[in-house]
Amino acid sequence: MPSESPTDLSERKAAHLEICLDERQYSVESGNAGYGGVHLVHRSLPEIAVDEVVTSHDFLGHRVAWPFFISSMTGGSENAYAVNRNLAKVAQELSIPVGMGSIRILFHKPDVIDHFLLKRDAPGVPVFANIGGVQLPQMEHGEIYRMVERVDADAIAVHLNPGQEIFQPGGDRDFRGILDAIARFCRNAPFPVIVKETGFGIHPDEVHVLFDSGATYVDLAGSGGTNWVTVEAYRHEEMRAAADEFVRWGTPTAILQAALGRDRRGVLASGGIRSGLDVVKALALGAESAGMALPFVRALTRDGVEGAVSFGRRIGQVVKAAMVLTGARTVDDLRTVPLVMGRDLTARAVMLRDITINEERESDG
Numbered sequence: 329m330p331s332e333s334p335t336d337l338s339e340r341k342a343a344h345l346e347i348c349l350d351e352r353q354y355s356v357e358s359g360n361a362g363y364g365g366v367h368l369v370h371r372s373l374p375e376i377a378v379d380e381v382v383t384s385h386d387f388l389g390h391r392v393a394w395p396f397f398i399s400s401m402t403g404g405s406e407n408a409y410a411v412n413r414n415l416a417k418v419a420q421e422l423s424i425p426v427g428m429g430s431i432r433i434l435f436h437k438p439d440v441i442d443h444f445l446l447k448r449d450a451p452g453v454p455v456f457a458n459i460g461g462v463q464l465p466q467m468e469h470g471e472i473y474r475m476v477e478r479v480d481a482d483a484i485a486v487h488l489n490p491g492q493e494i495f496q497p498g499g500d501r502d503f504r505g506i507l508d509a510i511a512r513f514c515r516n517a518p519f520p521v522i523v524k525e526t527g528f529g530i531h532p533d534e535v536h537v538l539f540d541s542g543a544t545y546v547d548l549a550g551s552g553g554t555n556w557v558t559v560e561a562y563r564h565e566e567m568r569a570a571a572d573e574f575v576r577w578g579t580p581t582a583i584l585q586a587a588l589g590r591d592r593r594g595v596l597a598s599g600g601i602r603s604g605l606d607v608v609k610a611l612a613l614g615a616e617s618a619g620m621a622l623p624f625v626r627a628l629t630r631d632g633v634e635g636a637v638s639f640g641r642r643i644g645q646v647v648k649a650a651m652v653l654t655g656a657r658t659v660d661d662l663r664t665v666p667l668v669m670g671r672d673l674t675a676r677a678v679m680l681r682d683i684t685i686n687e688e689r690e691s692d693g
């Protein structure tokens with residue numbers, strides 16, 4: 329059972345959007361995902377025709393036009409409904425995958441199901457549902473599987489957000505048993521499961537454990553973009569000072585990628601990805617696709633569906649140009665283009681990789 333009422337849940341969703349969208353009043357981004365420390369190598373003789381570059385790739389059973397996606401965001405309040413419909417339209421127009429916010433509210437307020445029917449506006453692209461990992465130990469998994477089918481999603485993203493829950497008034501604060509619940513959930517799920525963070529990142533050790541537990545994709549969702557401790561603290565005055573100490577919390581996405589290595593398949597990169605070159609660097613560091621949340625919802629609010637589509641097109645133009653200039657004909661080729669990594673990034677990645685945080689894996693040798 330949720331520790332907050334459906335009305336509180338709807339109001340919280342509405343407040344999250346308001347805070348994330350009002351750039352002048354609220355500063356919600358931690359600001360450095362680390363891609364500045366990754367340098368692509370220019371080729372002046374790429375031996376590629378622009379027209380032969382293939383930016384499309386297979387993702388969740390669909391052929392999508394670009395290797396980037398709109399990350400999980402919202403649903404459950406009136407403004408969230410409009411945002412979801414429009415994000416779905418943007419995804420359809422760009423032919424890219426799109427996520428929705430947590431479907432947890434549907435178990436307590438089934439009348440808002442329309443907010444989550446993204447497939448109505450995005451029939452041709454992968455759509456993924458969303459649920460909190462912290463909820464999985466208490467919930468009946470069969471009910472979640474059925475709900476994913478009802479919203480006609482191709483997959484589900486299970487989000488990990490202990491930082492946010494701690495700072496959220498009435499948050500779920502018992503983080504025991506989540507990995508076991510994820511393993512059970514993945515074992516029986518009739519669709520792919522993505523496990524994601526929400527902006528503080530997943531350590532390489534935990535990434536391996538999540539794949540061992542049956543995750544189809546792991547989305548690192550590292551720091552550098554939207555900071556959910558900061559967002560929660562804007563709704564909760566007395567937490568503000570404590571939250572300020574977490575403004576730079578988490579591991580930047582590029583550092584997590586460098587620590588994991590380029591060969592690991594199934595990794596998605598998000599958290600602080602803000603430009604076409606960030607996308608290309610994320611792919612060159614080994615991600616299958618790169619996700620953006622805040623940039624899409626802000627472009628949508630500022631300039632409507634057309635503006636958000638133009639934003640996506642611009643990202644696409646940069647991706648294509650950088651593929652040619654690095655000598656990559658396909659998205660997959662990007663994993664093997666030469667990369668120069670800054671000393672700071674390399675040092676942090678090596679240190680991170682050397683820190684074993686999962687005792688079981690350590691004793692496994």
Ligand SMILES: Cc1cc2nc3c(=O)[nH]c(=O)nc-3n(C[C@H](O)[C@H](O)[C@H](O)COP(=O)(O)O)c2cc1C
Pocket residue numbers: 344345348399400401402428429430458485486487524525526527549552553554598599600601619620621622623625
């Ligand atoms: C308005 C908003 C609502 C979000 N709601 C969810 C959610 O319900 N579930 C989830 O897994 N992540 C949620 N996120 C987190 C994003 O999916 C993403 O992991 C995070 O914002 C970092 O990406 P960014 O820096 O591109 O924003 C939300 C993000 C935004 C901006």
